[in-house]
Amino acid sequence: MIILAAGYATRLRPLTDTWAKELLPVCVRPIIDRIVDAVDEVGEVDAVHVVTNSRKAPGFHAWAEGRDVVVHDDGTTSNDDRLGAIGDMQFVVDNAGIDDDLLVIAGDNLFEFSLAEYVAFWRSKDRASAVAVRDVGSRELASQYGVVALDGDGRVIDFVEKPADPPSTLAAIAAYLYHRDHVSLIRDYLASGESADQPGRFVAWLQQRRPVYGWIFDSTWYDIGNHEQLLEADNRMRAEAGLPERDAYSPPRRIVTLLAQSGHRHVTALPVAWSAWFVDLLLPRRCVACRGPASGLCSPCRGSLRPLRPPQCARCAAPTAWPVERCRECAGRRLAFASATAAFAYDGPAVAFVHAWKERGLRHLAPLAAELVTAHVARPAADVITYIPPDPVRQLERTRHPAQALAHELGARWRLEPRSLLRRTRTTERQATLSLAERRGNLRDVFTATQEAPRRIVVVDDVYTSGSTAHAAARALRGGGCERVDVLTFARAIR
Ligand SMILES: [Zn+2]
Numbered sequence: 425m426i427i428l429a430a431g432y433a434t435r436l437r438p439l440t441d442t443w444a445k446e447l448l449p450v451c452v453r454p455i456i457d458r459i460v461d462a463v464d465e466v467g468e469v470d471a472v473h474v475v476t477n478s479r480k481a482p483g484f485h486a487w488a489e490g491r492d493v494v495v496h497d498d499g500t501t502s503n504d505d506r507l508g509a510i511g512d513m514q515f516v517v518d519n520a521g522i523d524d525d526l527l528v529i530a531g532d533n534l535f536e537f538s539l540a541e542y543v544a545f546w547r548s549k550d551r552a553s554a555v556a557v558r559d560v561g562s563r564e565l566a567s568q569y570g571v572v573a574l575d576g577d578g579r580v581i582d583f584v585e586k587p588a589d590p591p592s593t594l595a596a597i598a599a600y601l602y603h604r605d606h607v608s609l610i611r612d613y614l615a616s617g618e619s620a621d622q623p624g625r626f627v628a629w630l631q632q633r634r635p636v637y638g639w640i641f642d643s644t645w646y647d648i649g650n651h652e653q654l655l656e657a658d659n660r661m662r663a664e665a666g667l668p669e670r671d672a673y674s675p676p677r678r679i680v681t682l683l684a685q686s687g688h689r690h691v692t693a694l695p696v697a698w699s700a701w702f703v704d705l706l707l708p709r710r711c712v713a714c715r716g717p718a719s720g721l722c723s724p725c726r727g728s729l730r731p732l733r734p735p736q737c738a739r740c741a742a743p744t745a746w747p748v749e750r751c752r753e754c755a756g757r758r759l760a761f762a763s764a765t766a767a768f769a770y771d772g773p774a775v776a777f778v779h780a781w782k783e784r785g786l787r788h789l790a791p792l793a794a795e796l797v798t799a800h801v802a803r804p805a806a807d808v809i810t811y812i813p814p815d816p817v818r819q820l821e822r823t824r825h826p827a828q829a830l831a832h833e834l835g836a837r838w839r840l841e842p843r844s845l846l847r848r849t850r851t852t853e854r855q856a857t858l859s860l861a862e863r864r865g866n867l868r869d870v871f872t873a874t875q876e877a878p879r880r881i882v883v884v885d886d887v888y889t890s891g892s893t894a895h896a897a898a899r900a901l902r903g904g905g906c907e908r909v910d911v912l913t914f915a916r917a918i919r
């Protein structure tokens with residue numbers, strides 16, 4: 425798939441003088457992160473290509489580090505020598521040698537529809553391409569967009585870019601699915617001398633020659649073109665997250681200070697500042713435990729992680745003098761899970777690792793965590809893999825919550841289907857600040873199963889502390905029909 429991010433966003437100046445529009449945070453997270461997350465939902469996407477220009481490329485390269493994304497610099501430096509959205513599509517197709525079906529999304533689109541549903545619709549059509557379409561309700565509003573007319577079967581029969589007299593109120597948004605046979609026609613389109621700007625123009629041309637279908641969605645969608653739209657989208661997402669709305673778009677102040685301290689002169693000159701991920705991507709990669717030069721965890725620190733080994737408690741994995749079914753720590757407690765397994769003792773570098781992963785949201789640590797876990801823990805006998813869901817407020821701060829990211833990474837390695845099966849019923853106090861007795865009370869009925877639970881489930885979390893979270897989660901899953909829940913964590917507190 426391709427994310428188009430090579431525009432110069434002149435309507436968002438001065439914000440975009442120094443920073444890419446697609447990397448602007450909307451309610452804490454960059455717009456493009458939200459797109460990448462949506463793409464992660466679609467299993468068939470092999471590679472994510474981001475095309476940008478030479479001015480924005482350094483920012484995108486920094487952003488892409490540790491992510492499974494390829495950044496293409498189209499070599500242009502101003503609005504005057506731009507390749508245009510369609511020119512950029514061809515640029516990536518050539519550069520990456522793409523000879524496959526292609527999903528193309530403009531990097532300034534904020535949408536909440538399910539890409540998986542969109543892809544399923546498109547798959548139901550034979551050798552066709554598709555465009556996502558939203559009914560904007562009025563012809564006046566529609567005249568600002570590419571407007572499509574559909575036949576009874578959903579096939580596009582007319583497509584006009586910004587028409588004075590729109591044929592319908594259906595606006596085409598910059599999210600396209602191209603059949604591989606149609607991808608090769610981009611070259612023909614460009615060769616015919618048509619405008620390389622505005623991705624919709626290729627669809628307008630294509631629908632006269634090949635079948636193109638319109639997939640209608642009705643959920644929220646923003647195209648971030650100017651300051652008003654950016655502020656509106658930011659406020660809307662802030663409101664949904666329970667954060668106060670603002671009169672003007674601005675980023676968190678804490679980060680400005682951090683950036684000033686980091687000594688990046690070009691950065692301190694920025695009119696705006698960014699969330700924690702941004703600081704991490706600017707600073708050189710260091711070992712998260714000893715700060716030595718390394719990405720993630722250096723090998724000496726890796727070597728001093730303490731794998732948990734028998735003799736252990738069969739139920740909760742606490743180290744014991746000899747193998748036992750229940751240990752002093754868990755005997756007499758009702759535990760809804762069948763077993764809890766952890767890869768490492770929660771001490772030494774494991775503490776620093778988990779802290780960096782959780783508190784600083786270092787996304788690139790998830791694959792490393794999974795690699796370390798699979799080196800010490802055998803694949804559990806389960807039907808699906810799930811995770812302890814984050815608190816909604818904390819979720820906002822990260823692209824992907826550690827437990828969720830670890831479940832996905834482990835699922836891929838063990839061929840276990842990752843599924844989101846649990847939901848929090850309320851925000852809880854941070855467990856770490858509570859006594860043991862309070863912890864147990866704090867979590868009563870805090871989780872519910874979101875759907876009928878499969879028979880055997882493994883639940884992933886970062887750290888096993890008192891077992892209360894694991895128990896509460898397992899209880900909810902068993903209430904949802906699951907027969908056996910096993911718990912797996914990266915680390916375990918040892919008392
Ligand atoms: Zn180290």
Ligand SMILES: [Zn+2]
Nearest residue numbers: 737740751754
């Ligand atoms: Zn035990």
